[in-house]
Amino acid sequence: MARVVVLGAGVSGHTAASFLRRWLPKKDEVVVVSPLATYNWIPSNIWVGVGRMEASQVVFPLQPVYDRMNITFHQAKAKSIHPEGNQESSAPYILVERTDEGHEGSEEKIEYDYLINATGPKLNFGVTEGLGPHGGHSWSVCTPEHATQAASAFAESIERMKRGEKQIFLVGTGHGTCTCQGAAFEYIVNLEFELRRHKVRDKADIVWISNEYELGDFGMGGLHLKQGGYITHSKVFTESIFAERGIMWIKRAHTASVAPDRVHYERLDGTFGEEEFDFAMLLPPFRGVGLEGFDKQGQSITDKLFMPNGFMKVDADYSKKSYDDWAASDWPQTYQNPDYDSIYSVGIAFAPPHAISRPTVSPNGTPVSPAPPRTGMPSATMAKVVARNIADRILGKQCPPHTASMADMGAACVASGGAGFLDGSAAAIIVYPIIPDFERFPQYGRDLKHTFGEIGLAGHWIKNLLHHVFMYKAKMKPGWHMLPE
Amino acid sequence: MKHERQKTAEYFASQPTGVTLFFRKFLPWQIIRFIFINMKMMGLIWVSHRECRKKSH
Numbered sequence A: 001m002a003r004v005v006v007l008g009a010g011v012s013g014h015t016a017a018s019f020l021r022r023w024l025p026k027k028d029e030v031v032v033v034s035p036l037a038t039y040n041w042i043p044s045n046i047w048v049g050v051g052r053m054e055a056s057q058v059v060f061p062l063q064p065v066y067d068r069m070n071i072t073f074h075q076a077k078a079k080s081i082h083p084e085g086n087q088e089s090s091a092p093y094i095l096v097e098r099t100d101e102g103h104e105g106s107e108e109k110i111e112y113d114y115l116i117n118a119t120g121p122k123l124n125f126g127v128t129e130g131l132g133p134h135g136g137h138s139w140s141v142c143t144p145e146h147a148t149q150a151a152s153a154f155a156e157s158i159e160r161m162k163r164g165e166k167q168i169f170l171v172g173t174g175h176g177t178c179t180c181q182g183a184a185f186e187y188i189v190n191l192e193f194e195l196r197r198h199k200v201r202d203k204a205d206i207v208w209i210s211n212e213y214e215l216g217d218f219g220m221g222g223l224h225l226k227q228g229g230y231i232t233h234s235k236v237f238t239e240s241i242f243a244e245r246g247i248m249w250i251k252r253a254h255t256a257s258v259a260p261d262r263v264h265y266e267r268l269d270g271t272f273g274e275e276e277f278d279f280a281m282l283l284p285p286f287r288g289v290g291l292e293g294f295d296k297q298g299q300s301i302t303d304k305l306f307m308p309n310g311f312m313k314v315d316a317d318y319s320k321k322s323y324d325d326w327a328a329s330d331w332p333q334t335y336q337n338p339d340y341d342s343i344y345s346v347g348i349a350f351a352p353p354h355a356i357s358r359p360t361v362s363p364n365g366t367p368v369s370p371a372p373p374r375t376g377m378p379s380a381t382m383a384k385v386v387a388r389n390i391a392d393r394i395l396g397k398q399c400p401p402h403t404a405s406m407a408d409m410g411a412a413c414v415a416s417g418g419a420g421f422l423d424g425s426a427a428a429i430i431v432y433p434i435i436p437d438f439e440r441f442p443q444y445g446r447d448l449k450h451t452f453g454e455i456g457l458a459g460h461w462i463k464n465l466l467h468h469v470f471m472y473k474a475k476m477k478p479g480w481h482m483l484p485e
Numbered sequence B: 001m002k003h004e005r006q007k008t009a010e011y012f013a014s015q016p017t018g019v020t021l022f023f024r025k026f027l028p029w030q031i032i033r034f035i036f037i038n039m040k041m042m043g044l045i046w047v048s049h050r051e052c053r054k055k056s057h
């Protein structure tokens, strides 16, 4: 009998656990450790954050699903990994701290044969003074709770505007090294859509602030699309969406601090600025969740398992290279830790080998460029491949490992531009490969046959459909495994 | 309100024409686009699987 422990029940951890359960015989145990009792379909938090959905529509309790599927669930937070066991036993284990009601804080040891780290990001609000809803002055939509708080502040602003007051809305990135610009982009266009729906658009100034060098970078250097007889960079489309909706923008900006009514920021050219707001939704930068590693003697091996940013080392090429020297082949294929081959890491938790967007630093030494994103589709795809490889190893199959490099994989992303069955819209974006490969596609790094973007009502239908399909799939209802990642 | 840095940026950005805006909401056209985009997405999944499979064997 083998035991596979999955840390995290987000997009990647939940996918890995579901497929492991499907592919492993009953005698093998699949264990999920996650601090929250619920699963959250994060992309739909955007709609919670503008009051278009309730938090209850984007979450569901994990325990009943796991009970039905014969997956063991520990509501707990992983603290440390002990891949060599300890002095009493060489069985690898993790140490967890329970978070379920009545047992908060108590520690437990869980042994494993295989471990998947899918713990996602730590929302690092602390790096920017005044950032975030926990004692700061800006809102977030990263969790259902954050999105609910943002929605009530947004509703309050709408009420003020209905009474004739003017409001300034500021949306974007809360630090120079943020990723996930796509989520902030969705939020700002949804916010604008809702203001029109509430007939208060004329009372609002809407401003985008971002660390991107150009709009439409999204942490992946943007993308080129064939459209209207031209090959056009996503900058053109993003600027066009903002201009069409009267959204002003500040780019190449590191948000340095957030005061109750304004942000102070540094520009890439080293100058400083400030922007007032009545309502701000600023995403935090991400880092690893802070897991530690210990060897048999109890000595720290955290730096062997993790990069300094807290993300886990996998089979990527982490050698120091200049940006111009990186290759698509530097990106991981099997997501296996190089020192401990029974440990894998998927989704946001694995350490990317380098940035995709060109790193830039202000004359004051402040980095102002996006970190690489790892969106839902690649996170789930790599999780499925890791599950396959672990299942093959347990079942004793003699075959080379399956791979899922982000340089071989495409991603589809549908960025909502307003929720409404007949008047909504979304930008449907398909990019292949995610990591530009200038050896295979010398001009733009991407295959323009499979890289595509379009704005329209159809995109909104797809976005809405994806919400229901992925909630269905995550609940592991009949036929779930046939639905694409 | 003063937005000295971006007042002009909007002016330089491309903007959709009335026809583009109309087709973005025109139901018969959007139904066709719905099918087309879904097919594009299936194509992407297929090509991603093909490339990953190549590496695995």
Ligand SMILES: Cc1cc2nc3c(=O)[nH]c(=O)nc-3n(C[C@H](O)[C@H](O)[C@H](O)COP(=O)(O)OP(=O)(O)OC[C@H]3O[C@@H](n4cnc5c(N)ncnc54)[C@H](O)[C@@H]3O)c2cc1C
Pocket: A007, A008, A009, A010, A011, A012, A013, A033, A034, A035, A036, A042, A043, A044, A045, A046, A076, A077, A078, A079, A118, A119, A120, A121, A141, A142, A180, A183, A289, A346, A347, A348, A349, A374, A375, A376, A377, A379, A412, A413, A414, A415
């Ligand atoms: C607002 C927003 C909108 C987005 N919209 C889109 C979109 O439209 N399309 C798209 O493709 N992507 C989108 N993304 C990105 C997408 O959500 C991520 O790619 C995806 O969630 C990554 O999955 P993950 O499993 O790595 O991390 P997560 O989904 O964040 O899951 C991490 C899991 O680990 C758990 N965990 C944390 N710490 C520990 C610990 N110590 N021990 C055990 N478990 C732990 C967490 O509770 C959680 O269950 C969006 C992101 C945000 C924030």
